[in-house]
Amino acid sequence: MSDSLHIVCPHCHTTNRVLGHQLGSAPDCGQCKRPLFTGHPVALDEAAFDKHIARNQIPVLVDFWAPWCGPCRMMAPAYEQAAAALEPQVRVAKVDTEAVPALGARFNIRSIPTLALFVGGREVARQAGALRTAADIVRWVQGHLPR
Template sequence: MTTSTESLHIVCPHCHTTNRVRVADMRSSPDCGQCHQSLFDGHPVALDDASFDKHIGRSQRPVLVDFWAPWCGPCRMMAPAYEQAAALLEPQVRLAKLNTEEAQGIAARFNIRSIPTLALFVGGKEVARQAGAFRSAADIAQWARSHL
């Protein structure tokens, strides 16, 4: 159980610096100590080869990753709902997107066979996966919460 004096490591979605944030401050829009931008802005963070492991491995909040590609019709269809889901789930869950065309090594490492695929990571480990597009932000949020 965490108390209000305990802190969590949160990776900045802008500069990818790991920040220590008091649990009591999580809902008050904490800023990054390095770049001074908001740690939670209600939008998915775009990950790449360099930032993926930082967010998955260092953040002490669950991270929901959308594995997608620009040519994928269902990915483009789900994108607005995924964007809206970030506002519903933050700061409890960080939403992120990984373009599988640009980060093929990571997609292969996680055996991504179809896109879009959502994978939920907790403590650096994948705990749930769903292939296929969701239709609404509420469906995405409900699915993520059901696996926490």
């Protein structure tokens, strides 16, 4: 993985070019100078979502959730742990379907939580319902990544 990859900053949403072999070296954003990978899910609004899905050249895992959803709140700590395990190979994000209902509608989200994995700007896998542990989330993602 020595080719350069486009990585969208989780803070300012600027697209950065990072050499593949430097992904694990805690690269910083060229614009805002903050870390490109934090080990935490990034909350996305509609504009940021579109940029992360279209411009990131690593897979993007999205949790569609809502604050009132019990299973969403139960899965949140495991999702947080999964983010630390999956980055920097996968960008981990969250979309609050109450705050950004247009994304829930656009992706036909019928139940929450719903995990969706995007590769190359396209959805490649979906999981409706909570996964119990970080290991379950990581295993699900790895099982759907291109080889």
